[in-house]
Each structure stands twice: as structure tokens, then as C-alpha cells.
Amino acid sequence: MSEINCPHCHGVVSHGAKVCRGCQAEVEYGAPPFLYGVLLILSILFGFKAASFLPEFFGWLTAIVCFVAGAVVLNKFFKDRIKFKRLYRTK
Template sequence: MSDLTCPHCHTELPHSANTCHGCQAEVEYGVPSSAFILLLITAIFIGVATRNMSLGGWVALTAILVCGSVALTSLFANRIAFKR
């Protein structure tokens, strides 16, 4: 893996860094937490909408969570974000 360059202070960092050594910006890899929270809220909403969490609701909730998690993980596989 190649080194990363901080967009804030232009310090070179190894790919496994959690914070920038120059400006202390946090380095996030992968799926943002907000995407998983939105997926959970969507799954619960659809599950409840299908006859007040009957068996079909639980199946829908589980399917959305599993498929959505797989989709988010592959969609954000190469994401690297620097946050101050």
C-alpha cells in the first residue's frame, strides 16, 4: 500500500495511521458510521411497516440489514477520510 498525504497539512502518513502526525486529524477508513445508522433506521421502518413486526417484518428487517451491510462495505471499501 502506498503512503497517504494529509489534505490539511500535507504530511506523509503510512496507510495504517489513525491520526495525522502533523495536524492531529483523525483518519477514518471504510463505511462511515452514519451510513450504518441510516441503514438500521430504514430496516426498522420497513420492518414495522410490514404488519407490525410479524414474521414478514422480521424477515424484511434481517434481509435489509444483511444485504445493506454487504453493499455498504463494498461501496466504501476504498474510502479514506481525514477529519479535524
């Protein structure tokens, strides 16, 4: 297990931890979630495009294949991305 430094409190967080123990910042790994949303929309658009000249079934198939392939690419591309999200919550 590698360790990473929190940019907010400079504490050491073990890789895989979801929250920084020092400052409660949430640790996010991999691709930013909004990219999956963009990917989903693009996949559906591709699916619609495919369905315009292929049977509807292939349109959905295209959308699913695009999404899965895109997700694999995103995971590979953002494999080493770690982001600390500090939320200033009032308790």
C-alpha cells in the first residue's frame, strides 16, 4: 500500500482510504464522476445514430458497447488520479 499526502492538511493517507483522517477531506480515485455522465450521453447519441441505419437493437448495443469501452478507457487514463475534496461542513 502506498501512501499519499493530503494537500489540505499535509497528513499522510494510505492509498485506498476514502477519507483523510486529518481533515476529513474525501479522497476520490479514478476518473471524475461527471466524465461518466458525459460518456453516457455520448454513448446514447452514438446509439441513436447507429439506430438510424441499423435495427433498434443494434442502436442499444452500440450505446452499451460505447459506454463500456469508454469506461475502460477512462479508468485506464485516470488510473493514477487522486483528488482530495475537502468539504467545509458545519457540525
